[in-house]
Amino acid sequence: MDIDSRELRDALGRFATGVCVITTIDSQKPLAMTVNSFASVSLDPPLVLWSLQNNSDIYAAFAGPEHFAINILSKDQQHLSNLYAQKGDHLLHPDHYRIGKYGSPILRDALTTLECKLETSHEGGDHLIIIGRVCDMHTRSTGKPLLFFSGAYRELH
Numbered sequence: 571m572d573i574d575s576r577e578l579r580d581a582l583g584r585f586a587t588g589v590c591v592i593t594t595i596d597s598q599k600p601l602a603m604t605v606n607s608f609a610s611v612s613l614d615p616p617l618v619l620w621s622l623q624n625n626s627d628i629y630a631a632f633a634g635p636e637h638f639a640i641n642i643l644s645k646d647q648q649h650l651s652n653l654y655a656q657k658g659d660h661l662l663h664p665d666h667y668r669i670g671k672y673g674s675p676i677l678r679d680a681l682t683t684l685e686c687k688l689e690t691s692h693e694g695g696d697h698l699i700i701i702g703r704v705c706d707m708h709t710r711s712t713g714k715p716l717l718f719f720s721g722a723y724r725e726l727h
């Protein structure tokens with residue numbers, strides 16, 4: 571069966587996910603990109619992954635940083651998801667972050683932030699699968715997640 575990319579995207583979109591913002595520092599610039607490809611990999615060792623599209627204008631900045639953070643957005647952070655999904659310089663606004671223990675920008679008020687050290691990466695078709703080792707984490711005990719399903723934002727009821 572020939573798989574049509576548009577149909578595949580729609581089919582995969584039926585898998586409900588959270589929404590994350592990946593943050594890192596590149597050439598002393600704090601950067602951010604919205605993703606929903608985040609997944610947990612392993613508890614011991616503590617590994618997580620996300621995937622980066624090969625045709626991103628800022629591929630080089632996100633493909634190989636030594637450290638990065640995965641910030642899981644709350645339902646009140648949809649504007650951040652939209653902002654950091656825009657094409658452009660992906661520059662992180664100074665009001666939106668603080669610097670974490672391992673030097674990555676940490677998004678303020680995220681539900682959870684995982685500070686990671688790059689473990690390895692693998693080519694996966696038109697994406698690069700980036701695996702990080704969690705070195706520190708911050709979790710808010712309250713708050714509801716921002717969800718993404720069938721191409722639209724959703725909330726838990």
Ligand SMILES: Cc1cc2nc3c(=O)[nH]c(=O)nc-3n(C[C@H](O)[C@H](O)[C@H](O)COP(=O)(O)O)c2cc1C
Pocket residue numbers: 589603604605606607608620621622623625626627628629651654655656657658718
């Ligand atoms: C909900 C959502 C999920 C996304 N997930 C990913 C993802 O997992 N990987 C990715 O590379 N881009 C993802 N994107 C696209 C990027 O956020 C961004 O739009 C894209 O990087 C912009 O193009 P540029 O990288 O050339 O600047 C997602 C966008 C949205 C709105």
